[in-house]
Amino acid sequence: MSDRLNEFLLHLSGALPSQAQTSGEPHRFHWIAAADDLEVAAIFHAIEHLPNDLPKDRRPYLDTALNLVAMRLRDEPELPDELIPRIAALYRRWGAEHPLRHLLLPWLTANGTIEALQEFADLTADDPPNRTSAAAVGFAPLMRHGDFNAEALYPRLLDALQHISVAALVLDLSNFLFRSGRLQQHPAAGVSGQLIDLLGGITSRLGQLEETSELTPEKLQVMRSQVSEGVALAVALCDALALIGDKNAIGKLNQLLTLSHRQLQCEAAAALARLGVEEGTKHLAEMAKHPVVRLRALKFAEEVEQLAAIDEEWKSPVARAEGELALWLSQETQFGIPPHEMELIDQRELAWPGFEEPQTCYLFRYAFHMPAGSFQSLGIVGPLTHSFAADLTPWKPEDAYAAFAGWQAEHQDVFETEPPEWQESQKQLADSLAARVVSEGYQVIQVVKLGYFFGDVRLVAVVRRADGIPGVAVADLRTTTFYSGEGTDRPIGPHEAYMMHKGREFLASFNPNTYGM
Structure with a gap:
């Protein structure tokens, strides 16, 4: 056993004295990302024998091992065959409450053999991670690599559509594999009726949530999570049904157009347009008026060769820039909703740090009006899309551009x-x-x-x-x-x-x- 492996296993097991334990920071073990087969096997053997209720001070070492072995498999996917069923068995033994068990899933998908993919499909169908963000870790290698047998996942993976935490991920992967030509037939084509029923149920649920009022902060947080999950699944369903080409979905897609959520309206309109329904094209033209979904509406209209149906006003560079900032501001990491007001206040060509050619810079004033008060500031689109939590409206455009340039520019001096x-x-x-x-x-x-x-x-x-x-x-x-x-x-x-x-x-x-x- 190598010294580096022995040192790591001692830290993972907690066998070192407390003083030595604190000196072994997990970042010291990045060599695991290039571990050989014997080292990977030894690390997994040690992980198998850890207690389920691992003390918190040793959890960072387990986290390190699980993540770095996944990285190693991403670059060199070979994994001893005998480890694959043992990985699946350990995943099941750890159970749904284990905080790190989802990190075992990319070991299987990064490996990419038929046996590993079948195990992944079984685990995802029977006992998926209970959070979408955790489940996405296992799906990520399948969206990056193209050298695996995609058919090994189906039809078993479709059984996971019953689980809200992974349903959208399953459909997104299926849509990707079909659209990219990895699969000649959409894997969910045989269950399109089930998808249509699922879309109807999601539409009804989202409609009920839109009518909900007088929420406590706690209930509001729960509702936001439910809406986020429902939107992700509805988007994936719209895409899947359009790719499958099942016109039986038209009725449910029209129902989706009645919701106030603009992204869902845009996705439903695009699906209808791809199914040859004229109302879909008309609705895309209407959606292009709204900055937060403008770029998606234009993209979808271009895909169905109906870009000419949208007014020139909404296709201009300024309109596209406005749409880009509105979309950025509406992300969950920013405000989570689109601004209530937007106005172009400056546009100019500037030589910009990090770019060889002059950049067209757009500066927008935007505002949010909330029950607790209003907030406004300036945002830039061009060499970057960004805004600050502070209000830049009292400053001249030149100063605002300077603030964004100072934030973005990097130099060792x-x-x-x-x-x-x-x-x-x-x-x-x-x-x-x-x-x-x-x-x-x-x-x-x-x-x-x-x-x-x-x-x-x-x-x-x-x-x-x-x-x-x-x-x-x-x-x-x-x-x-x-x-x-x-x-x-x-x-x-x-x-x-x-x-x-x-x-x-x-x-x-x-x-x-x-x-x-």
């Missing part, structure tokens, strides 16, 4: 350090710069960081000006620049202010004749 990281010389420099800022009439509330810009050093601090206006000061060895917090109840903070500061310099250097700050 442009970086920041915060007080806990400082050496003595940096502390002295920060104290000196802070003293000068005070001498200029500012009250220093908090020193935030030092910024290094191609050899120039700046202090970034939250301050209050002599007239009482709060803001951020960026002070280098020569000057102090003040970034005001006036004009909004969500002003930029020290990080956004410094992005704007360094972004101004980036853009000025890239646009010496046309960019004035």
Whole structure:
């Protein structure tokens, strides 16, 4: 047994003294991603003999092993045949409440042999992970690799359609394999009647949820999860039924058009258009008016060769840019809903850090109106699509572009350090710069960081000006620049202010004749 393997197994088993255990951080074992067959077999043997209720301090090592072996199998899929049924048996033994058992599934799908895929289909049909995000880990290798026997998954995998946590994943994979030509017939063609019934049930359920009111925060969170799952499944069903070409689905697809959810309307309209129903094309043209689904509506219309049916106003570069920002803002990682207002406030060509050719930049003002109040800011589309949690509307377009450029641009000579990281010389420099800022009439509330810009050093601090206006000061060895917090109840903070500061310099250097700050 190699030293590296022995060290890892000792950490996984908890056999080391507590002091030695804490020194063995999981990131030290990244060699597992390139482990040989014997090492993989030994690691799995050790995992088999772990208790189900593994102590929390040893769980990171199990997490590391499961993830890194999956990575190794992604690059070198060979796995000893005798391990495959043992992986399935361990998955079942760990049970639904085990926090990491879903990480065994990509071992099977990354391996990709007929036996491994059949085991994966059985596990997914009988006992899938109870969270969609966890289940997706096992499906991911099948969406990346094309050198496996896709027929080994079917028809068994279709039995998993009864489980809400994996139904959409099963259909998305089936749609992908058929669309990419991996399968000559859609694997769910034989159960299209079942899919139509399922779509009808999902439509009814989503309709009921739309009518629900007066929810507590807890119930609202549950409802959002149910809507998210229902939407994902309805989208996959629309795609599958259109690919299968079953016109018996037209009635249920028309019902889906009656819901208020615009993405679902767009997906149903696209499915109808692909089935040759004129109403589908008309509805896609209507959906293109709404920024949040505009790009999907245009894509679907192009696929069915009906792009000419959509007004030119909604196909322009500005309209497409508006749609891109609306879609980005509506993501769960951002606001989760599309903005209530959008307005183009600036458009220009700029030489942009990281791009060889000038970039067309669009700057939009957007607003959300909530029961607790309104929020507005500026978002960019062009070299990047982005916005900040702070309100940029009090700032000129040039300053907003600078903030986005400063956020995106990367260079090894442009970086920041915060007080806990400082050496003595940096502390002295920060104290000196802070003293000068005070001498200029500012009250220093908090020193935030030092910024290094191609050899120039700046202090970034939250301050209050002599007239009482709060803001951020960026002070280098020569000057102090003040970034005001006036004009909004969500002003930029020290990080956004410094992005704007360094972004101004980036853009000025890239646009010496046309960019004035």
